[in-house]
Amino acid sequence: MIVSSKKTFFNTLLLVSSLLFFSNMFADEISYSLSMPKPSTHYFHVQMIVSKIPTKMLEVQMPAWTPGVMSITDFARYIIDVNAYSSDHQKLPFHKIDKQTWQIENGHYSSVMIDYQVYASSQPATNTSSLTNNSGFINGTSVFMYVVNGKDSQSNLTVNVPQGWQILSAAGKLGQHQFTFSNYDLLADHSIQLGKFYSTPFNTDKTHDYLSVTGDYTQQSIKLLLHETQLIEKTAESMLPLIDTKHYTNFFQFIPNIKDPDGLEHLDDFLIIDNQPLTSHDGKSLDNTIDGYPLMWVIAHEFVHRWNVKRLRPANLGPFDYSKEVYTHSFWFVEGATSYIGDLILLKSGLWSKQDFYNHMSQQMTLLNKSRGQFVRSMEQASFDIWLKDQKGGPFWNSVWSDPHIKGELICWMMDLSIRHLTHNKKNFLDFFNLFYNRMYVQAKPDSYYLKGRGYTTQDIVQALQDTTQTDWHEFFKKNIASPGQIAYGYYLQYAKDSQRCGVRCI
Ligand SMILES: [Zn+2]
Known part of the structure; x- marks a missing residue:
């Protein structure tokens, strides 16, 4: 039968x-x-x-x-x-x-x-x-x-x-x-989401989007999720270059007790999986966190990837060789700049106060200082070795790993302070990023069948910074990207302190 x-x-x-x-x-x-x-x-x-x-x-x-x-x-x-x-x-x-x-x-x-x-x-x-x-x-x-x-x-x-x-x-x-x-x-x-799920269309100022949710949620929590997602995405679009598609889809899954809560970016969508129900105790903001980060931070991060890595991309990361590992020395920029721009979006949207921003950066510094990894691997080396990260190296691995997500984000903050200092606050990190995006993705002759533009190298990042500030950045890269060691926070934060006189703001 x-x-x-x-x-x-x-x-x-x-x-x-x-x-x-x-x-x-x-x-x-x-x-x-x-x-x-x-x-x-x-x-x-x-x-x-x-x-x-x-x-x-x-x-x-x-x-x-x-x-x-x-x-x-x-x-x-x-x-x-x-x-x-x-x-x-x-x-x-x-x-x-x-x-x-x-x-x-x-x-x-x-x-x-x-x-x-x-x-x-x-x-x-x-x-x-x-x-x-x-x-x-x-x-x-x-x-x-x-x-x-x-x-x-x-x-x-x-x-x-x-x-x-x-x-x-x-x-x-x-x-x-x-x-x-x-x-x-x-x-x-x-x-592609299939089956029975909640979905609603919504508009930002520039695109027609969808929000899709499966799992454990309430109508009240969905309203908050929609509000925060829409606010983050509208704010991002007001700060970043015009994107070349007119739609974006936000896929969420709130499945209690699943093993691997995480977020992953795609060209015009992201999937965020949380291992808690979507909840809000005060009815004003969502309680959810993913791997210690507030859900709104993860939404901002994954959405910024729409620009940074899905379009503006390192050489080798699109089109892809799916048969084996592909290597880049720029993973610190892929993840670090994405997180830092996400931080700026949360600030500008009003979802974060300045104090929230400083608390977050303090948390990142503390995490980075937990291991001696930053003294073992440079950001270029950690970017190259990212494929070793998930191979369960245990305590030894944790002691020698320097996470390019975290250190990259802190370096991008220091880059922002430096750009503001060098240009007397006429330019900032977003001016550099927008120049770099337009140069490499929008204007560069395509180097493959894949998408517009061509993949960048470290030298392309340096050149874009130099063109933003009219200053040589090789020393900054030698110290912070090519060499292991602790970021000289005091040196760069001093620019913000000096700003009381010259007008440079810390954030
Ligand atoms: Zn990411």
Whole structure:
């Protein structure tokens, strides 16, 4: 009984997909079909049709990691039941050539359909996908294979959900189930919430956004969440360069007792997962914290990534080599500048007082001083070694690790004080950041199929600072970025003290 119903199910899917198959047979694109016919089994079903294959062998691959989480996850471990078919439904031979790559012998067939299942846990985590009886969340890198050397092909996606389920992707409107992306990287970088969930549209001054919530919340707490999110995002848009898309989606999951509360940025959305219910005891502000940071701080941080790293990006971080670790010496700027700009947004929005800002910076200094790591690794070295961070090094690792998130944020504050000092308070960190963004993302000739602009190097950061202040910054970088050691807080904070005379403000 079970076998025959399974057989019927696959025959039906094959029939439906074969119609799609032939319609796309001559297109220079890759088409994906995603479904979850039995969510309780925790399996997504994916069919991937590749056309115009110029060779007799086709290689498809699962990513080993997801951008934003510098850790090898090997998503191939969640894949089962792989099959490959020709355009006339013949099963094609294939074999794995390494842990994440399938080589298909397509012979004279120029179009191939790859069919597979992906396991997704009921426990959500930012770097993977999840599936339960009534909801699912898609992180593209954990679900979709790509064609080796074919990531630049247009990628089409059709999502089929059980009756009564909703679909919300950062790539479209609520309920939209077909999407087109100009390449695989963009397909993989648009999250999708599926199932039964709360969602509401809202506007900032410049974009049409969505807020989506699953888990444990009250209507009152949702109102506060919407208010804070909207305020943060409106303020950010007033401080940062005009973004080149008109929509953004904020995905929240409040799931008590889950293991890994965290936030993760994508091109035009973020996912924040908290392990507490969304609550407010005083009815005026939210109580939630994630890893010791207030939820509003995490929202501001993830939203600023829309500019810093998703568009303005270091060399190697877009387009991505998903097959292995990619390295940058600039991770301190990716995370540090993002946090610091987030701090400025909270201040300007009124969600933080100046005292809140100083308390936060004091907390960051205390955290940094907990280990001797800042005397062991420079920010450039820590950026390069970020891939070692999640490998559970234990007490030894903690004693030698210098977190580029934290030290990077403090360095960016010192950079702001220096810029203000050098320009007699005519310029600040945001002037530098906006110049750098426009130069590298908006104006630079694209260096790949991926997005506008090109990836930057450390020298590009130095040059943008020099052009903002008309002063040489190599000494600052030598001391604070290229060398281990404690930041000379007193030296830079003195600029703020001197400001009583010259007008430089500390923040
Ligand atoms: Zn971040």
